[in-house]
Amino acid sequence: MSLFAYGTGFWLVLVGIFGVVRSRNLIHSVVCVSVAQSGTYVILLAVGYQRGAVAPIFGPGSPPGTPVVDPVVQAMALTDIVVSATVTALLLALVIQVAKRHGTVVPDELHALRG
């Protein structure tokens, strides 16, 4: 079970990087980076999971003392989801500029940096 849970995360990271390597379109590369990032969330949440535990929010249904899953990894995943969304937006803005300046979004056709 450990192998399956952590393996899913590792697989997502690697398949995302592989997508960047074989990409023929910059927008596709940006999406692949997001896939690789999602793999890290799966790893984080798998590290924090406990069988039978509830969400780390106490209330009437789950008084303090109830077993909860690890909130530290959830907090890391949560902040990173929002931040990675804006970083993805930054990358897409870069793609727009590349498309305007070079007239292509195929990475292999971008040979040299031009001002």
Place this chain on the structure above:
Amino acid sequence: MNRTARYVVFGIGCVGLLVLLGSAIRLLPAFGGAWHPYRDMAVAAALLHSTPNVVTSVNFDQRGLDTLAEEAILLASVLGAATLLRPGKDERARKPPGAGRMLHGTRLAGYVFLPVSLILGADVVVHGHLTPGGGFQGGVVLATGLHLLYLADSYPALRRLRPLRWYEYGEAVGMGAVVSLGVAGLLTGAGFLANILPTGGFGQLVSAGTVPLFSIAIGVEVASGVVVLLAGFLAQDLAIARDRSTA
């Protein structure tokens, strides 16, 4: 580098990484087990500051400095994207198209859910220390909810009711508020971003000290940031035309 060479390099790196990850899995604690030392410490610290939502407590109290850095990354990437998306020398503003044909049902649903989603977003931000939510999630709900106006009406309507300048200020205010909270902690001698306010009763709306304030500041920052980003992309598509003469 040609494609074959690239695949070979990737393959070597992939195998190396797999070997490392494979040996790491054997040392990781078993999936679903009860051994979570960080969880135990974080839960104890959250209860000490009467914050029922431990995730919010980690973000806005125990690891506040980390969240400040994340917020700075967010601000920097929004700034970068906004800079990249402004009109270039060979581009000019053009009149954006008005509303096209639209189903009455779409329009009605948009106008009904616009206020609902804005209130929901504010609720998620304000109750972040009590129930699932907080500044990050609520900010995204607020910013995307606002764009129901674009779906239900038109781009000009969105532009009229969304003064972009305010959201640019909002970003600065969000960042400034968090830094001020940190400096306030320093001035009282408790330390940067320490929880200096009284923490109140467990489960009360006004409780958990600086956590709700931090959460609201992040909510303002995230909502403004997402609005500025979406505005940049929308303008790029709808309100900017390339000058054919110089292109």
